[in-house]
Amino acid sequence: MWLQIILVLISVLLFTCLEINSQEDKLSIWYNNYSSNDGQIINSPSINISKNILEETSLELLYNVDAISSASRNYKDSKTHRNFSRNCSTCHGTIDAITGASTNFSEVRNEVGIGIKHTIDESTLGANYKYSKERDYLGQLLSVSLTQDVNSKDTRIYLSYSILNDRISPVWNSSTFDKSTDSYDLSIEQVLTQTTIGKIGISFSSLNGLLSNPYASVNINDLPYAEIHPSTNNKTTVTFMLSQYISDSSILFDYRYYTDSWEVSGNTIWILYNQYILENLIVKPSYRFYTQTGAYFFKEIYNQQENFMTHDLTLAPFSSHLIGASIVYFITPEVSINTGYFQYFQSSNINYSKFFRNNNLNSGVFQFGIDYKL
Amino acid sequence: MFGVFIAMVKNSIKAKGLIEGFYRVQRSQSFDILKMSIKVFIIIITISIAGCGSVKPWEKKHFSNQIMEFRAESSNSNFLEHTLSTIEQSEGGYGEKSVGCGCK
Numbered sequence: 340m341w342l343q344i345i346l347v348l349i350s351v352l353l354f355t356c357l358e359i360n361s362q363e364d365k366l367s368i369w370y371n372n373y374s375s376n377d378g379q380i381i382n383s384p385s386i387n388i389s390k391n392i393l394e395e396t397s398l399e400l401l402y403n404v405d406a407i408s409s410a411s412r413n414y415k416d417s418k419t420h421r422n423f424s425r426n427c428s429t430c431h432g433t434i435d436a437i438t439g440a441s442t443n444f445s446e447v448r449n450e451v452g453i454g455i456k457h458t459i460d461e462s463t464l465g466a467n468y469k470y471s472k473e474r475d476y477l478g479q480l481l482s483v484s485l486t487q488d489v490n491s492k493d494t495r496i497y498l499s500y501s502i503l504n505d506r507i508s509p510v511w512n513s514s515t516f517d518k519s520t521d522s523y524d525l526s527i528e529q530v531l532t533q534t535t536i537g538k539i540g541i542s543f544s545s546l547n548g549l550l551s552n553p554y555a556s557v558n559i560n561d562l563p564y565a566e567i568h569p570s571t572n573n574k575t576t577v578t579f580m581l582s583q584y585i586s587d588s589s590i591l592f593d594y595r596y597y598t599d600s601w602e603v604s605g606n607t608i609w610i611l612y613n614q615y616i617l618e619n620l621i622v623k624p625s626y627r628f629y630t631q632t633g634a635y636f637f638k639e640i641y642n643q644q645e646n647f648m649t650h651d652l653t654l655a656p657f658s659s660h661l662i663g664a665s666i667v668y669f670i671t672p673e674v675s676i677n678t679g680y681f682q683y684f685q686s687s688n689i690n691y692s693k694f695f696r697n698n699n700l701n702s703g704v705f706q707f708g709i710d711y712k713l
Numbered sequence: 714m715f716g717v718f719i720a721m722v723k724n725s726i727k728a729k730g731l732i733e734g735f736y737r738v739q740r741s742q743s744f745d746i747l748k749m750s751i752k753v754f755i756i757i758i759t760i761s762i763a764g765c766g767s768v769k770p771w772e773k774k775h776f777s778n779q780i781m782e783f784r785a786e787s788s789n790s791n792f793l794e795h796t797l798s799t800i801e802q803s804e805g806g807y808g809e810k811s812v813g814c815g816c817k
Contacts, residue, residue, distance in 0.1 A: 367788050369788065369789065371789075371792040373792075373796055381796075383792060385791075385792070387788075405813070448813050450812065450813060470812075471812040471813035473813065476813065478812040478813045479812070480810055480812040482810060490767070491767055491770075492770075493767055493768060497808070499808070501810050503810065503812060522805070524805075524808065526808065530773065530776070532768065533772045533775070534775055536776060536781065538783060542805050544805060574804070576803070576804075576805045577806070578806040580783050580784075580785075582781050582782075582783055584775040584778070584781055588780065589778075591783065591784050593783070593784060593785070595803065595806050597802070597803035597805075597806070603802045603803075605801065605802060605803035607803060609784060613779075613780035621779070621780060625784075629797075629801060629803070631802055631803060634802075653799075653800060653801060653802050654802060661797075665789060667779070677788065679789060681793065683797075683800075685800070700800060702800075704792070706789045708789060
C-alpha cells in the first residue's frame with residue numbers, strides 16, 4: 340500500500356513541475372484518522388492535485404486510502420463469521436500463533452479519481468471518474484457537471500448528473516450483488532450583499548439493487564436471519580448555506596433537510612466560525628447538530644419474519660452532536676498547514692447492543708493536511 | 714477496469730436511461746415532498762435574486778478570502794462528510810459524491 344502511495348506521490352510531484360502556474364493549481368496532502376468507542380479505527384491518507392494543463396482546461400487527480408481495523412467482537416462476528424467458508428486470514432490481519440484466535444479485523448479501501456474541467460466564457464464543463472476497491476466492494480462513479488456564471492457573476496448555477504455503480508462480493512460466498520445510484524444536483528450561489536453569499540441546492544438520488552448489508556443479521560427468537568431492505572430508495576436533499584463576512588472573521592451557516600422513500604427524514608444544522616488570530620493564522624471552531632426519524636420497517640424486536648427487517652442503527656431514530664475546531668497556519672501565502680479535531684456523540688433510545696455499533700456511538704476525527712498553491 | 718465500467722454504463726442506459734431514472738424518482742412515495750421542495754426552492758431563488766441589487770466587482774474583495782469559502786468546499790470536508798454519511802442515513806446535498814462501501 341505504502342509503495343503505491345510513494346509512486347503516486349512521485350508521479351504527482353513530477354506532474355507539478357510540467358506546466359504553467361495558475362491561481363487554481365493546488366496540491367493537497369492530508370492524513371485523516373477516525374476512531375470510535377466500539378473499537379473501529381480508520382487511517383486515511385489522501386493526495387489531491389488540480390493543475391491547469393491548457394489555458395482553459397484543468398485536470399484533477401485524487402488518491403485516497405482507508406485502512407480500517409476493528410477490535411470489536413460484534414463487528415467481526417457480523418461481518419465474517421456468518422456462513423463462513425474460508426480461512427481466518429481472509430479477513431483478519433493477525434492470528435494468534437498459540438491459540439489460533441483472531442486478534443483483529445482489517446481491510447483496506449483504495450480510491451483513485453480523475454477529473455477534468457474546461458471553461459468557455461462564463462461556463463465551466465466538468466467530468467469526473469472515481470474508482471474505489473476493497474476486498475468485497477467495488478464502486479465506480481461517473482459524473483458530469485455544468486457551472487454557469489450569470490448576472491455579472493453575482494449568480495452561479497451548478498447542474499450535475501452522476502451515476503454510481505457498486506458491485507458487492509461478500510467474503511463468505513462467491514455471489515455478487517449490484518447496486519446503482521443515479522443522482523441529479525442543482526444549486527444556485529448568489530451574492531447577496533458586499534459581505535454575504537448565499538447558496539441553495541436540491542438533490543435527488545435514486546438507488547436500486549442490494550441496499551442492505553449482506554453481513555448484517557436480525558435476531559428472531561435468538562436465531563439470526565439476514566437483514567432485508569427494500570431494493571429501491573429515492574432520496575431528496577435540500578440545502579441552504581450562508582457565508583457572512585465580519586471584520587477579520589466570518590460565520591458560515593448551513594442547513595440540510597433530507598427525506599427518503601423509507602420514511603427517514605433528517606435535519607442537519609452546521610455552524611462554523613472563522614477568526615483570524617494573526618495575519619497568517621485562522622481558528623475555525625464549529626458545531627453540528629443532527630436528528631433523524633427511523634425507517635418505517637425498523638424495529639427493535641422482530642417476533643416473526645417480515646418482508647423487510649433491519650437492526651441497522653443508521654435507520655433508527657437518533658440525534659447527534661459534532662463539535663470541534665481546526666486551525667490553518669500559512670507558512671507562506673501559498674503554503675498552509677491545517678489541523679483539526681472533531682468529536683462526535685450520538686444518542687438514541689434503542690435498547691439492544693448486539694449489532695455493528697454501540698448504541699451511543701462516540702467517535703473522534705483527527706485531521707492534518709498541507710495545501711500548496713502551485 | 715474500464716471495460717467493466719463501460720458495460721455497467723451501457724446496462725444502465727439500456728435498463729433505465731436518464732429520463733426513466735428521473736421518472737422513477739417521480740414514481741416514488743416521496744414525490745409529494747419532492748414537489749413541495751421544488752416549489753420552496755423556486756420561491757427562495759426568486760426572492761434571493763429579486764431582493765438584492767448588483768454588487769460591483771470592486772466591492773467583492775472579501776469573497777476571495779479563504780474564510781468566506783463554504784464549509785463543503787474546504788479541503789478537509791470530504792473525509793468528514795464521507796464518515797458521517799456512513800453512520801447516519803442523511804447524505805448528499807453538498808456536491809461532492811462519495812464512492813465505496815463505508816460499511817453502512
